[in-house]
Amino acid sequence: MTPYVNPPQNNTKVYIGIVKQLRSMIEHDGLKPGDRLPSERELSERLGVGRSSVREALRALELLGLIETRRGEGTFMRDFRGHQLVQLLSTFILQDKKSIRDVKETKFLIELDCLWLIIQKAGEDQLLRFKKWSLEADYSDDDFFLEIVTLADNHLFLRIWIILKDYYNSLDLETMMVTREQYARLIETLISRNESEVIRVYRNLRKLSKS
Amino acid sequence: MTPYVNPPQNNTKVYIGIVKQLRSMIEHDGLKPGDRLPSERELSERLGVGRSSVREALRALELLGLIETRRGEGTFMRDFRGHQLVQLLSTFILQDKKSIRDVKETKFLIELDCLWLIIQKAGEDQLLRFKKWSLEADYSDDDFFLEIVTLADNHLFLRIWIILKDYYNSLDLETMMVTREQYARLIETLISRNESEVIRVYRNLRKLSKS
DNA sequence: TTCGCTTCAGTGGTCAGACCAGTTTATTTT
């Protein structure tokens, strides 16, 4: 019913326009994960385009992991976190030595940045709670650093890191064993807020001799 | 001609199957950026599916930045290196427009990371060429740091930084005046490869007292 | 020959319509 009838979408491909329309529609209506989108036929009619064009847009968004479609039911918003996207990209990119190096390099440096941010910003209580968690919980390396990046309290780094993490994991590199002690030591140095020591411990944990 | 007719692709959606077929086709034929893919009609025939399904797959890959289509010419492989990944990310970063602080913080830290990378990896000649450029050219802060990030030779950081830069500029913050001397000093410390000094000079340049 | 124009086959872009295969809701039957 609502007249989402577009801005004159000149020149660009229809399906791209539809993607944009969908985004503003999602924002406008405040759609959240789990919510249903209008049906393909309704979108087609509302936007004044063919159903096949609507489908091209929806399929693209689906491959991106932004939406989910269930036959007979409809199309739904999804709780996206890059998963789908990263997985697909990684299968395509493959064998690109430099890309792989970039991913590793970037992931490590951002983790280091977050450690630095924690030293600057985190409260004593947060760090102690983190320490407590590390002693009790059963966690993987990803879990551990997700906590780190979360503690750093920077939304952008969080998002970037999550994507890098997924991408990194999809690379299927040899996994580095990190002992409980190493994690514990890192936390201790965080609590002591010793910048250079944190860097040292982190590099050691990541088996980074120098670079 | 070649019978790419693969696994019966049961159960999954046709367009997903086509994406997979395309990937193996690309791998099998060793297609590189710039190379042309078979036409939609040919793919449709080869894979025994409808052209609309082929299009759904191609449109999705296009939105991902893996391929590029030109009307009247065809569909071509694209030079992808994870950049689209970040670009996609940006459209969602831009959604939560809350944290200006995060943008600044992230931009600065990434610039610092790049400076560190340069110290580690850049060759003497590159640095000298950079210095020469800085003495002759007329550049803005963005120009200067674009050089920095480029020198760091990390595609992901480059992409992320560009997005952050654009976003940062759109925030319309008070611009910080940076003198030519400060840029020059930064370059000098880079050439001397003095890590802690680079950090100090950079912070000073960005007017970051401590954090 | 060589240059310039026209023609035409090929390619992506888009739409409309037709089915199929599931799910949900309404209706009828028990």
Added chain:
DNA sequence: AAAATAAACTGGTCTGACCACTGAAGCGAA
């Protein structure tokens, strides 16, 4: 009221038809 059935939706897919654009082949004039 409960169960079985029917209708109305929703996505999934294919086909065929145009359109707009590109590039190369063909052709004629210089």
